[in-house]
Amino acid sequence: MRRFDGFDYMDIDAQLSEDERLVRDSVRSFVEEMVLPEIHLHYDRGTFPKDLIEPLSKLGVFGATINEYGCAGVNNVSYGLMMQELERGDSGVRSFASVQSALVMYPIYAFGSTEQKDKWIPAMAKAEAIGCFGLTEPDYGSNPEGMITTAVEDGNEYVINGAKMWITNGSMADVAVVWAKLDGKIRGFIIEKDRPGFEAKEMSFKLSLRASDTSELIFSDCRIPKDNILPESGGLKSPLMCLSQARYGIAWGAVGAGMACLHEAIEYSKERIQFDRPIGAFQLTQHKLADMATELTAAQLMALRLGRLKDEGKVDFAQISMAKRNNVRKALEIARTARTVLGANGVTGEYHAMRHMCNLESVDTYEGTYEIHTLIIGHKLTGLEAYT
Amino acid sequence: MKIGVMVKNVPDTESKIKLSADRKSIEMQGVKFVMNTYDEFAVEEALQLKEKLGADTTVTVFSLGPERLVETLRTALAMGADAAVHLTDPAFEGGDSIANAKVLAKAAEAEGFDLILGGKQGIDFDSAQTLSAVAEFLGMGQAQVVTDIEVGGDNTSLKVRRRIEGGDEIVDVTLPAIISCEKGLNEPRYASLPGIMKAKKKEIKKLGLSELGLSADEVGAAGSGTQVVGYSPLKERPPVKMLEGGPAEQAKELVRLLREEAKVL
Ligand SMILES: Cc1cc2nc3c(=O)[nH]c(=O)nc-3n(C[C@H](O)[C@H](O)[C@H](O)COP(=O)(O)OP(=O)(O)OC[C@H]3O[C@@H](n4cnc5c(N)ncnc54)[C@H](O)[C@@H]3O)c2cc1C
Numbered sequence: 001m002r003r004f005d006g007f008d009y010m011d012i013d014a015q016l017s018e019d020e021r022l023v024r025d026s027v028r029s030f031v032e033e034m035v036l037p038e039i040h041l042h043y044d045r046g047t048f049p050k051d052l053i054e055p056l057s058k059l060g061v062f063g064a065t066i067n068e069y070g071c072a073g074v075n076n077v078s079y080g081l082m083m084q085e086l087e088r089g090d091s092g093v094r095s096f097a098s099v100q101s102a103l104v105m106y107p108i109y110a111f112g113s114t115e116q117k118d119k120w121i122p123a124m125a126k127a128e129a130i131g132c133f134g135l136t137e138p139d140y141g142s143n144p145e146g147m148i149t150t151a152v153e154d155g156n157e158y159v160i161n162g163a164k165m166w167i168t169n170g171s172m173a174d175v176a177v178v179w180a181k182l183d184g185k186i187r188g189f190i191i192e193k194d195r196p197g198f199e200a201k202e203m204s205f206k207l208s209l210r211a212s213d214t215s216e217l218i219f220s221d222c223r224i225p226k227d228n229i230l231p232e233s234g235g236l237k238s239p240l241m242c243l244s245q246a247r248y249g250i251a252w253g254a255v256g257a258g259m260a261c262l263h264e265a266i267e268y269s270k271e272r273i274q275f276d277r278p279i280g281a282f283q284l285t286q287h288k289l290a291d292m293a294t295e296l297t298a299a300q301l302m303a304l305r306l307g308r309l310k311d312e313g314k315v316d317f318a319q320i321s322m323a324k325r326n327n328v329r330k331a332l333e334i335a336r337t338a339r340t341v342l343g344a345n346g347v348t349g350e351y352h353a354m355r356h357m358c359n360l361e362s363v364d365t366y367e368g369t370y371e372i373h374t375l376i377i378g379h380k381l382t383g384l385e386a387y388t
Numbered sequence: 389m390k391i392g393v394m395v396k397n398v399p400d401t402e403s404k405i406k407l408s409a410d411r412k413s414i415e416m417q418g419v420k421f422v423m424n425t426y427d428e429f430a431v432e433e434a435l436q437l438k439e440k441l442g443a444d445t446t447v448t449v450f451s452l453g454p455e456r457l458v459e460t461l462r463t464a465l466a467m468g469a470d471a472a473v474h475l476t477d478p479a480f481e482g483g484d485s486i487a488n489a490k491v492l493a494k495a496a497e498a499e500g501f502d503l504i505l506g507g508k509q510g511i512d513f514d515s516a517q518t519l520s521a522v523a524e525f526l527g528m529g530q531a532q533v534v535t536d537i538e539v540g541g542d543n544t545s546l547k548v549r550r551r552i553e554g555g556d557e558i559v560d561v562t563l564p565a566i567i568s569c570e571k572g573l574n575e576p577r578y579a580s581l582p583g584i585m586k587a588k589k590k591e592i593k594k595l596g597l598s599e600l601g602l603s604a605d606e607v608g609a610a611g612s613g614t615q616v617v618g619y620s621p622l623k624e625r626p627p628v629k630m631l632e633g634g635p636a637e638q639a640k641e642l643v644r645l646l647r648e649e650a651k652v653l
Contacts, residue, residue, distance in 0.1 A: 019587075026578045060581030
């Protein structure tokens with residue numbers, strides 16, 4: 001089978017700068033050599049490949065868009081390309097990088113005090129500290145505004161009570177950025193894992209994103225110093241700003257998963273012989289491939305345009321919603337179709353398509369479900385809210 | 389220590405190689421170029437030596453060829469090289485290994501390297517001559533196909549391990565010298581994102597015929613003692629034939645085919 005070399009039907013490469021291509025190629029080689037040889041085994045066992053964390057930090061993946069604290073300071077298009085390549089490996093690996101960068105380093109960088117930034121950003125860039133992001137609760141998913149986790153002031157401390165669910169990296173994390181209501185207003189808090197009253201439990205029996213740690217966080221009278229509040233956070237807007245960062249990366253990541261599946265389907269269709277012909281010579285197969293390639297190309301172009309807008313500081317969250325919603329759903333459809341091209345081989349972990357397909361079910365749901373992004377786009381188009 | 393690394397770029401091994409209509413050259417259109425695999429070991433080794441020997445060690449990569457080399461030089465800078473030199477001039481075109489070595493040697497001479505590293509061969513044309521020729525032009529010692537390098541205590545010599553038939557040869561090399569690198573020497577690092585951003589700001593020095601003090605007739609096609617007159621692709625292998633039936637029938641059929649079709653019996 002031909003080695004993966006991206007998918008570029010419309011010569012999108014020509015729209016990238018030299019350093020953007022270098023970033024992509026470097027992460028691509030990393031994924032090829034370090035992620036792919038073992039990822040299906042982790043997926044099978046339901047474990048996150050922890051041995052990748054240090055090499056990923058050396059590659060400069062964490063907090064890559066930050067331009068200080070020893071971080072790379074790449075532009076948003078490079079960041080997107082990096083996410084594309086990571087998710088071409090596995091959505092679980094991309095999720096780890098998304099959470100560390102967009103959901104933990106970003107809020108500390110954007111809403112944190114100088115001391116908080118000095119302490120956490122360099123440590124997280126080097127992966128000496130791993131982070132997680134706790135917004136979702138058992139009873140509040142699409143509607144985080146209703147959250148019931150609270151922070152109460154008590155002398156020099158805050159006392160946190162509540163539970164967060166579906167938290168990526170939750171059990172591995174050294175530190176959690178947790179959103180809780182202080183006097184009825186949503187604020188961000190930095191909670192280290194060894195604070196008494198903080199417990200993390202890995203959730204079992206996931207059938208998707210298996211090479212990722214998804215955990216429940218429980219806070220029972222968990223006391224943290226007052227300095228641990230993110231001083232500049234305030235209201236639901238703050239976590240939503242984090243989500244915008246992460247969703248942007250997901251819009252690119254989905255392209256990577258789609259590329260992996262399309263590549264596999266094309267190569268397989270040229271080699272598998274039935275009725276004395278490669279199955280790629282049948283019109284029905286070609287129809288599938290043509291549809292997949294077209295949708296993937298559209299997704300790539302949308303991601304790139306979004307990245308350019310973001311680099312110009314002109315992107316708005318509803319544009320990010322469109323790209324996240326479209327690209328993930330299309331990648332999911334591409335993965336499903338690729339699976340059919342592979343026949344029975346498609347249901348094994350020896351091939352990539354079904355792993356991506358199962359992963360993308362989570363990606364379609366987290367960071368705002370497909371439906372919620374539909375409502376965000378609808379709101380923008382009509383000016384009318386349809387959330388409640 | 390001043391370390392120079394010679395790198396070239398070669399078609400990615402996944403590229404489909406097409407010949408020009410007259411079969412005298414290779415179509416470069418649409419071919420993806422990457423750093424020659426063995427040169428990656430050379431860059432990595434230079435960077436590891438720099439890390440070991442400290443800050444006054446510098447690593448300069450240089451390369452001879454067309455504009456597309458810039459990306460390969462940039463990759464080496466992103467891995468951590470300090471400086472890059474791009475040897476480029478219309479007069480350099482069409483040179484054979486020896487003519488190219490003349491240019492590379494001239495550029496290296498000006499830099500005054502203590503150590504020059506390169507790959508044991510280019511994986512494209514496989515002539516494995518350039519580094520040896522550079523060593524000859526510069527009157528330097530050389531060790532080829534090296535899998536381990538140890539710097540002598542006083543930084544004036546190396547102890548290297550060479551892969552030879554059936555074992556290793558251990559050689560002391562007096563600096564300045566040229567070493568060609570073999571797989572197994574090290575694990576080349578990935579260009580990191582911060583490295584790529586820093587490389588953006590590093591200058592790639594361009595040197596041509598006049599800067600190097602060379603004349604047009606000693607380099608490029610004019611200065612080459614050999615000339616490629618054509619390429620011929622390998623014959624495509626016929627498809628595999630599966631024989632049907634039990635072992636006895638298969639053996640019988642195999643003998644028949646070897647005798648009647650392949651005509652080897
Ligand atoms: C693997 C994984 C990892 C995750 N990681 C994290 C993490 O790190 N941190 C974190 O905070 N969260 C995380 N999440 C949680 C994720 O963000 C939520 O699952 C998501 O927001 C949806 O919430 P829910 O599951 O409660 O679904 P619900 O909100 O209950 O939604 C159920 C269904 O109802 C639909 N629905 C809800 N409201 C409406 C409406 N108004 N109109 C139309 N349809 C509606 C939804 O679209 C969905 O189809 C993760 C989830 C998964 C699966």
